[in-house]
Ligand SMILES: Nc1ncnc2c1ncn2[C@@H]1O[C@H](COP(=O)(O)OP(=O)(O)O)[C@@H](O)[C@H]1O
């Protein structure tokens with residue numbers, strides 16, 4: 001479904017600030033794969049997400065989705081394949097617009113936007129039904145401005161907006177990191193159920209080790225721009241957080257350094 | 265006092281004509297968060313196109329629509345400079361405003377064109393009736409547009425550009441469309457103003473940006489702006505209120521007509537500063553109230569996410 005081959009990305013090449021964000025990354029996701037991604041700060045996880053979604057272009061290598069080579073396609077043209085939820089709960093929704101207007105914009109992902117009404121009675125019924133899956137009562141607040149919602153509610157809405165049109169690929173970049181533990185748990189549970197229900201091919205960056213092991217059918221660990229560990233479904237079932245941390249130290253020769261790391 | 269009352273219909277009429285311009289400023293300033301100075305030129309472009317076409321025998325309504333089109337082109341160029349040319353927004357507008365000065369002189373052929381004795385859209389019917397109809401129709405069409413899929417992505421471009429791009433909208437295109445539509449409305453306003461005053465002047469656009477901002481801000485301050493329908497209505501009413509304020513200011517003995525622009529600037533400053541002060545006072549009050557609550561009720565936890 002997603003095929004990344006030999007992707008590299010440098011920042012500020014040739015200057016004292018040169019940073020190697022990604023070096024020769026190869027990653028292949030089968031349809032329905034749910035891959036969790038962990039790694040220390042600055043490992044290149046977000047850069048990888050940005051290269052898949054087209055926010056940045058790789059200096060070398062290729063990105064393919066469902067057989068289409070999309071390496072050079074601008075961000076807005078790829079979004080027909082890709083759903084995204086950002087770390088910042090404010091980033092995924094438009095605050096001055098209503099819940100139903102936000103959903104209407106997500107509904108048109110990757111389709112031409114014309115002079116037809118964005119919210120029609122038929123669509124409104126559909127939005128209500130979809131919102132009720134979140135189980136937090138947003139289905140009764142269709143006309144409320146999104147700016148009035150709490151961070152957790154906004155992130156739940158972002159998650160629904162990113163998934164309910166069934167993108168080929170779902171990218172989640174620490175999308176629960178800015179929430180308090182209870183809300184983070186709610187969003188994690190929602191993520192798990194939405195991804196399974198819709199069989200979405202998903203790449204999820206998380207700083208929560210326990211979550212990374214519990215969710216999905218594959219786990220990859222990144223460090224200094226490389227994938228240093230790739231754990232398959234069977235091995236993942238038996239993996240513990242201690243083993244995972246140990247493994248990291250063995251391979252990289254240092255402790256997993258990230259002040260936000262949650263061991264679970 | 266009586267003469268002040270007598271001058272009110274004129275003020276309302278002018279307020280309505282300028283309301284179209286204010287709706288244009290609302291699109292760029294409020295929706296797109298793009299302070300666009302092109303309007304200073306495109307207002308005159310609209311007036312010039314309307315006058316020249318009418319003096320050359322075109323139907324006044326055709327001339328009015330052509331004014332709208334001329335503004336759309338000017339706005340699209342500003343949008344292209346900003347998005348494709350990567351020129352700073354304010355600067356793109358200034359560049360276009362300067363360029364339009366020359367272009368407007370070319371359109372008009374001379375600094376001042378008048379149509380005395382020739383038919384305009386106001387000749388056969390009551391001016392107030394015509395402008396009320398034009399403004400209501402334009403306002404409702406704009407509301408409708410802002411609720412279409414394209415309109416939603418235009419609004420989202422100003423609200424959260426990253427988000428709407430992640431859903432596949434080309435935000436460069438939506439910006440160009442928005443700036444173009446804005447200037448089309450401004451030029452339409454210029455076209456109507458020229459016909460109402462039966463003349464177009466090369467300097468008629470000077471200061472309209474501030475008048476537009478004043479109308480938007482006064483409207484929001486007095487009438488609020490929650491839903492699109494109310495927000496655009498507030499802009500129209502704001503424009504009328506602004507004209508009424510100016511009419512009253514004219515009556516103040518120690519003020520001269522030439523002080524008008526200064527008064528407008530002061531109105532905009534007051535309108536911009538007061539809400540900021542109100543907001544910070546409200547914040548402080550809320551913070552004090554919350555900390556008092558937390559002191560008296562140690563079990564209760566902070567607001568959280
Ligand atoms: N826009 C940028 N400009 C310069 N350096 C960047 C930029 N984005 C990321 N980097 C650098 O690239 C490396 C990888 O960053 P990132 O992908 O954000 O890491 P992660 O998400 O794994 O914490 C880091 O060294 C970071 O400082």
Ligand SMILES: [Mg+2]
Pocket residue numbers: 045046047
């Ligand atoms: Mg990151």
